[in-house]
Amino acid sequence: MADRPNPPASPLLAGYAPVKGVADELFDATGRMRPVWRRFVERFLRLSPEEIEARFERADLYLRDAGVFYRQYSNDPLTERSWPLSHIPVILHEAEWRGICEGLTQRADLLEQVMADLYGPADLVTQGHLPAELIAGSRQFLRPMVGVKPKGGHYLHFLAFEIGRSPDGSWFVLGDRTQATSGAGFALENRMATGRAFPERFPRAYIHRHAGFFGAFLQASERLAEDREHLRATPAILTPGPSNEAYYEHTYIARYLGIPLLEGEDIVVEDGRAKVRTISGPQPLGALWRRIDAGFADPIELDETSQIGTPGLMEAIRQGHLGMANALGSGILEMRAMLAFLPRICEVLTGKPLTLPNIATWWCGAADARAYVNANAKRMMIGSAYAVNLPFDLNATTALGGQFRGSARESVTKWLEEEGRSLVGQEAVTLSTTPAWSRNAAGEAQITPRPMTVRVFAARTETGWRFLHGGYARIGRSEDPTALAMQRGGSVADVWIVADHPVSQESLAPEKTGRFLRSDPGILPARAADNLYWLGRYIERTEDAIRLLRAYHLRLAATGNSADPRLKLMRSYLASVGYTFEKAIPDTLLGRFEMAQGCAAKVRDRFSTDGWNALGDLLSTARRLQKTAKPGDDAARAMSVFLRKITGFSGLVHENMYRFSAWHFLSFGRALERADATTTLLELYAAPDSPEGGLDLAVEVCDSVITHQRRFRVETSRDTVLDLLALDGDNPRALAFLMTRMCDLARRMPYAMDHGRPNALMRALMQLETEFSCAEPDDLTPERLRHLRHELGQVSDLLTTAYLR
Numbered sequence: 109m110a111d112r113p114n115p116p117a118s119p120l121l122a123g124y125a126p127v128k129g130v131a132d133e134l135f136d137a138t139g140r141m142r143p144v145w146r147r148f149v150e151r152f153l154r155l156s157p158e159e160i161e162a163r164f165e166r167a168d169l170y171l172r173d174a175g176v177f178y179r180q181y182s183n184d185p186l187t188e189r190s191w192p193l194s195h196i197p198v199i200l201h202e203a204e205w206r207g208i209c210e211g212l213t214q215r216a217d218l219l220e221q222v223m224a225d226l227y228g229p230a231d232l233v234t235q236g237h238l239p240a241e242l243i244a245g246s247r248q249f250l251r252p253m254v255g256v257k258p259k260g261g262h263y264l265h266f267l268a269f270e271i272g273r274s275p276d277g278s279w280f281v282l283g284d285r286t287q288a289t290s291g292a293g294f295a296l297e298n299r300m301a302t303g304r305a306f307p308e309r310f311p312r313a314y315i316h317r318h319a320g321f322f323g324a325f326l327q328a329s330e331r332l333a334e335d336r337e338h339l340r341a342t343p344a345i346l347t348p349g350p351s352n353e354a355y356y357e358h359t360y361i362a363r364y365l366g367i368p369l370l371e372g373e374d375i376v377v378e379d380g381r382a383k384v385r386t387i388s389g390p391q392p393l394g395a396l397w398r399r400i401d402a403g404f405a406d407p408i409e410l411d412e413t414s415q416i417g418t419p420g421l422m423e424a425i426r427q428g429h430l431g432m433a434n435a436l437g438s439g440i441l442e443m444r445a446m447l448a449f450l451p452r453i454c455e456v457l458t459g460k461p462l463t464l465p466n467i468a469t470w471w472c473g474a475a476d477a478r479a480y481v482n483a484n485a486k487r488m489m490i491g492s493a494y495a496v497n498l499p500f501d502l503n504a505t506t507a508l509g510g511q512f513r514g515s516a517r518e519s520v521t522k523w524l525e526e527e528g529r530s531l532v533g534q535e536a537v538t539l540s541t542t543p544a545w546s547r548n549a550a551g552e553a554q555i556t557p558r559p560m561t562v563r564v565f566a567a568r569t570e571t572g573w574r575f576l577h578g579g580y581a582r583i584g585r586s587e588d589p590t591a592l593a594m595q596r597g598g599s600v601a602d603v604w605i606v607a608d609h610p611v612s613q614e615s616l617a618p619e620k621t622g623r624f625l626r627s628d629p630g631i632l633p634a635r636a637a638d639n640l641y642w643l644g645r646y647i648e649r650t651e652d653a654i655r656l657l658r659a660y661h662l663r664l665a666a667t668g669n670s671a672d673p674r675l676k677l678m679r680s681y682l683a684s685v686g687y688t689f690e691k692a693i694p695d696t697l698l699g700r701f702e703m704a705q706g707c708a709a710k711v712r713d714r715f716s717t718d719g720w721n722a723l724g725d726l727l728s729t730a731r732r733l734q735k736t737a738k739p740g741d742d743a744a745r746a747m748s749v750f751l752r753k754i755t756g757f758s759g760l761v762h763e764n765m766y767r768f769s770a771w772h773f774l775s776f777g778r779a780l781e782r783a784d785a786t787t788t789l790l791e792l793y794a795a796p797d798s799p800e801g802g803l804d805l806a807v808e809v810c811d812s813v814i815t816h817q818r819r820f821r822v823e824t825s826r827d828t829v830l831d832l833l834a835l836d837g838d839n840p841r842a843l844a845f846l847m848t849r850m851c852d853l854a855r856r857m858p859y860a861m862d863h864g865r866p867n868a869l870m871r872a873l874m875q876l877e878t879e880f881s882c883a884e885p886d887d888l889t890p891e892r893l894r895h896l897r898h899e900l901g902q903v904s905d906l907l908t909t910a911y912l913r
Contacts (some may be wrong), residue, residue: 114141118153123554124543131273131540132557133198144201144606148311152196157553164195164545167301175717175724176297177356192599193298194583195305196543198560202316202577205605208279208564209575211464212269216566216573218454218462219284219441223263227253227437237453248287248439250402252409256426258435259395260332265433266325266397267566268292271464273540281466282537282561283447287439288399291580292322292565293357296364298580298602313610316577320614324574325567326365332431333394341394342631343431344368344384346375348400348416350709358399359712364616366630369713370396372405374633377420380427385634387769387911388858395431402436410436433568467537542601544583559584562603578603632769636711638912640770643707644762644777650700651754652785655809656682657697658747663805665740673799681792692743693734697750701727714770719761726753769857776853776907783846784900786810786833791893794829803829810841830885837881843896844880850903851877857911869906872899 126132134145141149155163168190176191225232226249232238243249268285296318303312329343347358349371362369368384376383376390383390398405404414409422424430440446447466454462541557548554560583565576581601660678664670679689686696705723712720733746762778765771789809793802803824807816810833820828836842851873854860860870876899 115146115150115153120153120157120553120555123548123556126541126557129275130538131275131277133273133540133542133560134557137277144199144204148199148306151308151310160545160553163305167193167195167305170301170304171297173717173721174297174300175356175712175720176294176301176360178353191294191297191301193301194544194558194581194599194601195302196545196555197302197602197604198542198562198581199604199606202605202607205577208271208464209566211279211462212271212281212564212566212575213573214454214458214460214463215269215281215284215450216264216267218450218457219267219286220262220264221457222446222450222453223286223435223438223441226440227256227263227435232453232456237456238449242443242445243440246440246443247403248437248443250410250437252422252426253435253437257428258425259335259428259431262568263435263438265328265332265568266292267434269564269566270561271564272537272561275538275540279464281447281464283444283466284441285563286434286441288401289434289565290354290357290399291563292576293354293361293364294600295563295565295576295578295580295602296322297360298600299578302602311604311606314606314608316605316607316611317614318576318578319616321565321567321574321576322365323614323616324569326367326616328567328569329367329395329397329433331570332433335394335429341392342368342384343395343397344370344393346370346372346396346398346400346405348404350706350712352399354399355709356712362713368631368633370633371635371710372400372414372416372418374635375418375421377418377424380420380423380429382418382421382424382430384631386631387634387637387773388631391631393430395433397433398436402439405436539584542581542583544599544601560601577605632773634912636714637769637773638908639707639710640714640774641777641907641912643704643711644774644779645781646700646704646707647754647758648778648781648785650697650704651751651758652782652809653682653685653687653697653700654747654750654754655811657687657694658744658751659805659809661692661740661742661744661747665744674801674805677792677799677802678805681788689739691734692737692739693730693746698727698730698734701730711770715761715765719757719764722753722757722760726750726757729753772853772856773911776850779846779849779853780900780904782841783843783850784897786841786843786846787893787896787900790830790833790888791890791897794826794833794888794893795890796826806833812839812841815839827885830888834888835880835883835885844877847873847877847880854907859910867910869903869910872903872906876903 124134126135131137134141134149136142152160171191171193178189178191222232226238226243233240233243264286266289268289268291270282270285271279272282274280299318306312326343333341333343335341344367345358345362347355347369349355352358358369368374370384370393374385375393376385378390382393382396384393400416403411405417406419406421407414407417408419410417421430422436425432425436450466451462454460539559539561542560543555544558546554546556560581563580563582565579566573567576568574581603583599583601585598656678660675660682663672663675667675669675682689687694688696701723705727708715708720708723730750733749737743737746758778762771762774765774789806792798793806803826806829807813807824812832816824816828816832819832822828832839833841834843837844837848839845851870854869854873857869860867866874876896
């Protein structure tokens with residue numbers, strides 16, 4: 109890019125003053141704006157602060173609508189927080205990025221060699237290049253992996269490197285991420301959000317895209333999954349589940365790549381082969397992109413306390429039937445102490461120095477620990493880029509300014525006090541700064557420098573390591589570089605790799621090579637089907653409770669008499685299923701919302717973000733209204749709000765889902781729960797001795813008032829109500845309709861026919877469908893309705909036995 113004078117001065121840049129002795133991404137050491145930033149800055153400064161804020165709000169709105177969040181850990185339960193996007197991207201030129209990637213390619217190959225040696229001949233230890241106590245004392249070194257040859261021949265498949273720019277402008281490595289590397293999915297979402305803020309042709313046409321990187325990794329994963337006997341064995345992502353802070357990313361990547369998202373319980377190992385438990389039976393599993401810590405993967409051979417792993421998974425890996433990205437035990441490479449030895453190991457193994465150095469690190473052996481700390485105490489406190497590993501806790505490492513913990517802190521403090529010094533926190537490294545949008549004490553918008561690091565992602569492909577063009581930058585909330593973490597108020601930014609000319613626009617779509625072939629919709633794990641089934645049941649059960657509570661409060665408002673027989677009967681029924689009336693909006697109702705959300709959280713990759721957001725909005729609205737709602741009209745109005753929102757959720761998820769197996773189980777759960785609720789309602793209010801007004805209540809709760817008026821034009825009677833709510837095949841709340849509905853859904857499920865005959869589930873439903881298509885109102889005695897609930901319970905058991913175990 110041509111070197112031009114800095115853009116004209118702007119009030120937005122008036123407060124931008126790079127820190128002395130610190131490299132800055134916007135300005136070079138001479139105070140001139142870096143050429144790669146100029147075109148962006150010139151256009152940005154033409155915008156008014158109001159226009160900028162509006163653009164940033166579009167980006168934030170996209171993130172909210174997409175459901176992007178991160179989990180914040182505290183003493184409270186896991187809490188979701190808005191995604192903290194720093195809207196101004198980090199911009200690097202493609203030539204500089206190419207140099208970074210060349211250096212990291214060398215490092216990736218080196219890490220592969222170290223991994224192969226540690227779990228193979230162990231020459232690095234026996235020859236003294238790595239301390240035996242460092243490796244043996246680490247919980248990340250997994251002895252069951254020793255001697256195991258990984259499927260595909262490689263241990264490492266997906267890596268990340270945390271890098272920073274030093275004061276002289278060069279780049280260095282702060283750490284290697286080899287265990288359960290996160291951030292790539294969030295990098296995609298950062299790009300999508302930033303594109304909302306800056307949609308113009310420049311910069312979009314000049315920025316390298318991400319899709320090609322993920323497409324190459326997907327192809328590599330599919331090849332890793334193949335074997336001679338199961339050419340169509342599937343690759344999948346292994347997640348710890350919804351409680352993990354990166355779970356949103358796991359679901360997003362699974363949807364983006366179109367591969368299953370599995371938890372440990374989804375997998376079973378039989379005869380050394382890993383298989384996915386699906387509704388169609390066990391299906392071969394060829395490779396896993398592991399997003400759980402290795403120690404939790406197999407409770408038999410690794411951590412026996414693990415509840416998120418799969419028994420026997422290690423054996424499947426040992427026999428070479430299951431590929432793992434990255435291999436179990438790769439967490440050993442993440443130890444900060446490893447940084448102390450990589451420069452020498454690189455020279456030993458390759459004959460060359462590290463092209464991209466890492467942060468200077470020293471290992472203190474037990475014999476000279478005190479002498480080393482005493483000799484370097486002053487150096488440790490002056491803010492240089494050093495890290496120290498302590499021999500009395502082989503896994504404890506501190507970068508300068510980090511916090512010592514437990515006996516390590518006490519010991520070092522004591523040593524320093526003996527020398528007349530004290531332990532003080534300092535900067536671990538001197539990081540470069542990058543522009544960030546902020547407001548000063550007067551509330552005025554401005555651009556200020558903030559410390560940053562960049563996470564670079566690398567994927568192994570058939571042709572070698574391929575790097576994501578861009579990455580995931582962490583931005584400090586102030587000049588303090590220790591405040592980079594989101595848990596401490598830091599934010600994240602998109603990383604643009606900019607070319608001098610428009611770049612090719614890659615995508616995940618395969619090149620058209622012939623006639624179009626429709627792809628398989630994929631497998632449905634039994635756990636996912638189970639959660640979808642119960643999501644349908646919980647949503648329907650909650651909607652039923654909302655309708656009952658609304659009817660109760662409307663009658664309470666009309667009569668003012670809580671002793672009314674209808675109200676007493678309703679309270680009795682609601683109490684039997686856990687509802688109390690201490691609050692106008694019972695805690696149990698909120699609990700049902702939370703249970704539905706819990707099921708939905710486990711299958712977020714199966715339905716739309718709009719549906720997830722609608723469910724979250726329902727729960728937050730219920731929590732808000734519970735604080736103010738009073739019995740009677742007020743509570744009835746609140747229930748009407750809930751009813752509109754829950755039916756909105758049902759419409760978004762149920763009606764818009766692809767009619768695949770997932771939709772069948774969700775729909776079956778709703779139909780079964782609705783049939784059970786209607787049966788219960790008729791048993792209570794259509795009995796010969798039911799209280800006056802009970803029949804009207806049944807019709808109202810079943811949302812069939814207008815239909816009854818149009819069909820019968822008379823007041824409700826037991827015959828008209830039973831005909832409408834039990835035997836009418838055109839009423840979506842009638843039992844006859846629901847029996848036919850369940851029968852149709854079951855017919856679409858795998859193995860509905862067993863050797864030419866309906867399976868047990870189909871036979872039970874066909875009998876009920878036939879009965880209700882031929883019954884008369886007089887046949888539906890209270891005893892028959894009571895027994896019907898038992899039969900519906902048996903239907904649920906048959907479904908579970910056939911598909912959900």
